[in-house]
Structures are given as structure tokens and as C-alpha cells.
Amino acid sequence: MENKIHYVRDVTFGEDASRIRSGHGPQNASTLRTVAMNYLRTMGSSIADAKRRIALSPHKAPLDLFGVPTDLRLC
Numbered sequence: 001m002e003n004k005i006h007y008v009r010d011v012t013f014g015e016d017a018s019r020i021r022s023g024h025g026p027q028n029a030s031t032l033r034t035v036a037m038n039y040l041r042t043m044g045s046s047i048a049d050a051k052r053r054i055a056l057s058p059h060k061a062p063l064d065l066f067g068v069p070t071d072l073r074l075c
Contacts, residue, residue, distance in 0.1 A: 009033055012040075012047055 009015040013033045020029045043050035063069075 008037060008047065012037065012051070 006015070009030075013036070015030070015033060018026075018029060020026050037047060040047045040050040040054075044053060
């Protein structure tokens with residue numbers, strides 16, 4: 001199981017190439033990757049398909065994750 005998770009993180013997010021190495025950074029980055037991976041799994045048939053879909057509207061997807069409407073207007 002661990003090898004499958006590591007493979008997905010490495011291929012999808014380039015975890016092995018990460019240069020975050022000090023303090024709590026590596027653990028925090030890993031947690032964010034896990035949250036992103038789980039979110040992408042809920043969006044579609046595969047993580048790669050979900051990443052492609054998000055790439056078409058990159059500034060809306062993070063707000064959708066937290067349920068924030070993207071059509072907010074400043075009053």
C-alpha cells in the first residue's frame with residue numbers, strides 16, 4: 001500500500017524532486033499533497049483527468065475545495 005501511495009505522489013506531484021527539507025516543511029508539504037490527491041480523486045475517474053480539468057480553470061478550483069463561491073463581487 002505504501003508503495004502505491006508514494007508512486008502516485010511522486011508521479012503526480014514530483015515529491016522526490018521536492019527541495020523542502022527543513023523543519024516541519026516536509027511533513028506539511030506531504031499533508032497538502034495528500035489533501036490535494038484526495039480532492040482530485042473525488043473530482044473524476046482519475047487524478048490525471050482531474051488535474052487536466054483543473055488546469056482549464058486554475059483560479060476557481062482552490063475556492064471550490066473550501067466551498068467559496070467564485071462569483072463574489074466587492075461591494
